[in-house]
Amino acid sequence: MLTIILGDYGSGKTTTAKELVKQSGGTHLRSEMLCRGNMPMADKLKSIMKPGENYYLDGWNGNYHFADLPSLLGCQVKYVVCLAPPERVWEAQNKRGVVVDA
Numbered sequence: 001m002l003t004i005i006l007g008d009y010g011s012g013k014t015t016t017a018k019e020l021v022k023q024s025g026g027t028h029l030r031s032e033m034l035c036r037g038n039m040p041m042a043d044k045l046k047s048i049m050k051p052g053e054n055y056y057l058d059g060w061n062g063n064y065h066f067a068d069l070p071s072l073l074g075c076q077v078k079y080v081v082c083l084a085p086p087e088r089v090w091e092a093q094n095k096r097g098v099v100v101d102a
């Protein structure tokens with residue numbers, strides 16, 4: 001299962017991913033790392049992911065067309081959207097994740 005965590009800079013994506021890994025087990029992946037090089041992100045994910053394991057992809061909205069990943073990967077994908085008030089986006093205590101079914 002792949003969970004993609006989206007949100008603006010400072011909204012708590014990394015914190016949310018780490019918390020989900022603590023709660024459910026699995027692997028935290030950073031989209032910034034997967035976007036490097038010439039290989040498409042979907043191909044990198046296919047080479048990393050193992051059936052039956054949980055993966056949490058922490059991705060900034062502008063990095064990639066994340067909506068394409070379910071069809072490219074051929075697996076179930078959940079999305080978590082991190083929201084924070086714009087005036088307080090840098091304060092970790094105001095970050096929160098909202099699970100959205102896709």
